[in-house]
Amino acid sequence: MSAVLPVPTLAQAVLGQAHRVKSLQAPAHAPEWKQMLEELGFVAGEHVAVLARAMPGADPLVVRIGQSTFALRRAEADCVLLEGGTSGGLTAPIDAATDAATGQAGAAHA
């Protein structure tokens, strides 16, 4: 997991990697998504990470945004632009199971 490229959108984020939201960009056919996502807490500066992806087609996704967890479709996660680089792994105050999360991420991208 050494060479993590800057990730443009949440849909492409590596499982278990924490990022910060840079901005939102709704698709032309659904401009209302921007406001909807903002209301759910997807605002600039907030911490965000992808926890799981469903099969097939990695859609929908389970996303941790700040303190809460949401299910987003891939097209919705694509609206969330991320700041370049990561802000580390998903820190685990309860126990350190982050290895399992990043291990999964590696498998998903293999």
Next chain:
Amino acid sequence: MREAVVHIHPAGPLLALVGNPNCGKTALFNRLTGSRQKVANYAGVTVERKEGRLKTAAGKLLRVLDLPGTYSLYPRSPDERVTVDVLAGRAQGEKRPDLIVCVLDATNLRRNLRLFLSVQRQGLPCVVALNMADLAQRRGIEIDTARLSALLGVPVIRTVATDGHGLDDLRAVLDQPELWKTASPVPEGEDNARIGHILKELGLDTLQGELPSDKVDRVVLHPVFGPILLAVLLFFLFQAVFAWAEAPMGWIEAATGWLGGQAGALLPEGHLRSLVVDGLIAGVGGVLVFLPQILILFFFILILEESGYLPRAAFLLDRLMGSVGLSGRSFIPLLSSFACAIPGIMATRSIANPRDRLVTILIAPLMTCSARLPVYALLIGAFIPQRELWGGIELQGLVLFVLYFAGILAAMAVAWVLKRFTDAGRQVRPLMMELPSYHWPHARNVAIGLWQRAEIFIKRVGGIILALTLLLWVLSTFPGAPEGATGPAIEYSFAGYLGRGLATIFEPIGFNWQISLALVPGMAAREIAVSALGTVYALSATGDDATAQALTPLISSTWGLPTAFSLLAWFIFAPQCISTLAAVKRETGGYKIPAVMLAYLFGLAYLASWLTFHISRWLLA
């Protein structure tokens, strides 16, 4: 302050509970008012405003409104609009609240604060109930309430609605007269910046790390195991409905049989005896016997609801729902429809997209509601042998699972057709659904939920089912048979003529006149079809011995298998439920949609029954 136009409410201060979906508002409302609203671990349980009364620490009585959860004060779905209208004093028949208790989920402060800031802008007095404080603490989130109160400029009370912690503090705060007089300060600056500042001050600007729920989700939402687990869970549910209910159903049957025997022996031969034994006991007892199965079904639904599994199931099914043009969000109203289509149709108010909402309403009656369970149970009990297949799977439970599944498939097919042939159907739907943390179901909530279901069912049995059963008895008894009649008296009665008239419509799908007749009162409530059959057959019996006979062996000896299968297929679609059609009319505001629904369900039911009848007759010939 603006008052409602017609002031039909008791005077006195009005308090409103506002908060994000699933922040524990309803649990708090129940604790404060002692009422029994439904609580579930997913968003959108409160679809209308609910009212109750609260006693403050000093003993003052206040009216309390529980408003539907909303993420913002820019309403998107109809249930969110209720909240916005009430807060603005625009709601019809309700005055503007005098005080808002803004319920914040302590585990989701950032998102909850966004709503709080817009509530503050309403310019009403405000108190914050920092709910789920226990859960936050267990997650290592320490919130300095005094600091938060200073930052927000309003009182902040820590509460744990599920066990009643902190409610006395809240009741005490409500006695402070100055609280009611001062509107909370209007926040300045841009919301995100302000919330960022508040969270930094409280040391909470972090990403939630791994939660116990995440570990569960790694299995439950696993791409392969997740869907398998869901299928196994649903399968087990339907097995249990049959296997566990056997004993209690036997007791109820024995009790009604004994009662019928006693009444028959006590009462003199004549109309009164016929009314009590054939009408009352055979009809009502025939429906009451299904209470255990309904309670078992609800026990599972309540556990799934309370635990937080339902949104996960919606997540797992999102692709499937998406393929027919719906989002996973439609899953929760559809699942409620397994209980009854009416709450399901009301729960569609949480769907923001009008087209999705309409499609969900149209297919909701295809989900097998609990009123159809007695019909299925009767027919399966009579025609499907009680046999164990491999692995201890009961054949009867399997058939029930297949029937439920057939309803789901039919709903999918209808949604697909609507997607394929309408323009709006091809657009992309948003999902954006919160996945709440899991928690163990509270025995109290499950018990209340079960009690409410039992109460509703028994009230139906004692009310509409009893009334229609008696009406049917009257129609089946009068006029009496003419002199020298050979058949049973019912064949000469009004009901006999009506049944035979209807039978000409239903003969092609294999229904005899007794079934055709039973379908009529079944329009008021589907399970009445069972009690009606009980009454009709009890009256059709010629000898004395047959009157005491239970319905199950009676129909299994007189109907052919194709007729039974055809009737099962009929009830998968079963368009005849007046209360569902009334709910659809109310929700869609016109007769058009209910008329469309009635027509399409009737057509599908007739087609499915016709095919089933003819194919099974051909196969069994």
